[in-house]
Amino acid sequence: MTDAQQSSAWDGALAELGARDAVAILCRGLADAVQAAPRPPSRACLRLGGASIEVEWPQLADPATMPATMPGMMPPPAEEAAQEPTGHVVRAELVGTFYRQPEPGAKPFVEVGDIVEPDQQVAIVEAMKLMNPVVVDVGGRVTKILVDDAEGVEYDQPLIVIDQEADE
Numbered sequence: 160m161t162d163a164q165q166s167s168a169w170d171g172a173l174a175e176l177g178a179r180d181a182v183a184i185l186c187r188g189l190a191d192a193v194q195a196a197p198r199p200p201s202r203a204c205l206r207l208g209g210a211s212i213e214v215e216w217p218q219l220a221d222p223a224t225m226p227a228t229m230p231g232m233m234p235p236p237a238e239e240a241a242q243e244p245t246g247h248v249v250r251a252e253l254v255g256t257f258y259r260q261p262e263p264g265a266k267p268f269v270e271v272g273d274i275v276e277p278d279q280q281v282a283i284v285e286a287m288k289l290m291n292p293v294v295v296d297v298g299g300r301v302t303k304i305l306v307d308d309a310e311g312v313e314y315d316q317p318l319i320v321i322d323q324e325a326d327e
Contacts (some may be wrong), residue, residue, distance in 0.1 A: 255286030
């Protein structure tokens, strides 16, 4: 049986069950797969058309470096220093995608070491297909760019650090 024929057969069987019952069966299948696993998945996908369940688990760490008390489990994440960067921090004003340049292939708005003036645009955050300028409210030297280009950012996430004392 080809994939197309199998998908068509699944769709017919799902149609006979009704959408609510079909979704309940798929959800039970997903729950059973997750419960049988030794650790929680990193991603799960459930489709109704073609009746598909996809579950993805994070890659295991090297067993040689695992503590004996955690067989098959990933080691706990390393504690990161939750230090606020030194200097004036420019933060995301909305959730979206961070861009360092006005368009692909263009020169970035700023680089580390550049001097910026108050009200100067230093990046863009795209949200819902709208390009929102990231504007600094102080002058100084850019000391760190904390986000990679085209990376998703959260509200109030630090983006850029400016040393106000290096305003020359």
